[in-house]
Amino acid sequence: MSDVLPGLSADGPTVKALDRAGVFHSWSAQGSLDPxxxxxxxxxxxxxxxxxxxxxxxxxxxxxxxxxxHPKMIAALCEQAAKLCTVAPGFANDARSEAARLISELAPGDLNHVFFTNGGADANEHAMRMARLHTGRFKILSAIRSYHGATAGAIALTGEPRRWDNEPGMPGIVHYFGPYPYRSVFYASTPEEETERALAHLREVITLEGPESFAAVILETVVGTNGILVPPPGYLAGVRAICDEFGVLMIADEVMAGFGRCGEWFAVDHWQVTPDLITFAKGVNSGYVPLGGVLMNEAIYATFDERVYPGGLTYSGHPLGCATAVASINIFKDEHxxxxxxxxxxxxxxxxxxxxxxxxxxxxxxxxxxxxxxxxxxxxxxxxxxxxxxxxxxxxxxxxxxxxxxxxxxxxxxxxxxxxxxxxxxxxxxxxxxxxxxxxxxxxxxxxxxxxxxxxx
Known part of the structure; x- marks a missing residue:
């Protein structure tokens, strides 16, 4: 038993029994769990x-x-905890500032500003809100076969069965088919055909739903939970071009695909495509402390230069989370x-x-x-x-x-x-x-x- 944390047990059966007595688990029927x-x-x-x-x-x-x-992550967490465990978002904090600097330096294009969140779901919530406020438009396009989180807006964006029992959801979400060459809904026989037909489908959905009503397209750069679907050649560049044509923002959900998972800092780097917004979490500090965020370009940042952004989080840019993000990025660099x-x-x-x-x-x-x-x-x-x-x-x-x-x-x-x-x-x-x-x-x-x-x- 711990002297610092009395009540913690080194007995596995006791830990499980206490879990089953008091813990409510996500995405689960509680009676059938055996953690x-x-x-x-x-x-x-x-x-x-x-x-x-x-x-x-x-x-x-x-x-x-x-x-x-990772010992350096643990050391960074302990060092920050000894100095300053928490501070409100309205203050400036060295760990938060350095995390924003490092993350922005890694991002493509002019995505130079970070709004920190508690995780990936609320990062997608805020990216959607920013897109709507920046464009003055309402609708968001999101792919079938996607997962964007379990908060009210993020689950509405999600294109898979976990959304069903949460409906009706937030209005204004329009789902479309992304590419999946192995099970092509476009009857494509090559990756190139899949790209061409998937982009034609996306263009048609935008056209028939009203181009002037769309604020953004959100997509997982590489679809994660729903199949690890790597986009075929030219697809992301094509989405970028369609977004530019219709004045629609491109949001890349890199919550799962980012920070090394795909062998790059951000998965979009594989295809040299720059979105308007990137959402991240998970790998930014490997979940040692909850942390996520939204990277935004200069144009979106300028929207809120004099206009108040109507959103916030008590733990936005939490020092412990940001300190581990700083440590993680430096470890990634030092250890290749x-x-x-x-x-x-x-x-x-x-x-x-x-x-x-x-x-x-x-x-x-x-x-x-x-x-x-x-x-x-x-x-x-x-x-x-x-x-x-x-x-x-x-x-x-x-x-x-x-x-x-x-x-x-x-x-x-x-x-x-x-x-x-x-x-x-x-x-x-x-x-x-x-x-x-x-x-x-x-x-x-x-x-x-x-x-x-x-x-x-």
Missing amino acids: LPIASASGAHFTDYDGNRYLDFASQLVNLNIGHQ IIENARDLGANVIGLELAKIADQHPSVGEVRGLGVFWAVELVRDRATREPLVPFNAKGADAAPMNELKAACIERGLWPMIAGNRIHVVPPCVTTEPEVREGLAIVDEALGLADSYYTGSAE
């Missing part, structure tokens, strides 16, 4: 109270880019973590997943970049029937549940989403650790193959 109590963690691993060690191939919630318990993520994607994960796909008929497609990959599983490669139905629950979800259990049994904590395994380890994961994890995925996929009904290839 694993975690005792400690380091780097790419965490350990339960029974001493079982797991390789974290989920980076918790795809946010632990710098890994568990961006380069490590890029190298792992190009020379290890991508190549090994391609080999795995050749060995398992249930693998329909692998896709990704950096340390941001998806293995899409099917019952039939020819028809591309998913291993489990869309939004599967209960018995329908059994194959993916069995696959997850097989990975955990072997010491790997996977991320399962729909009919996919997402390979999303921390950016600091070593090559041997990645190979160890992929070997477990390879072995566990025998379960998925047992559900395969297509013809042998």
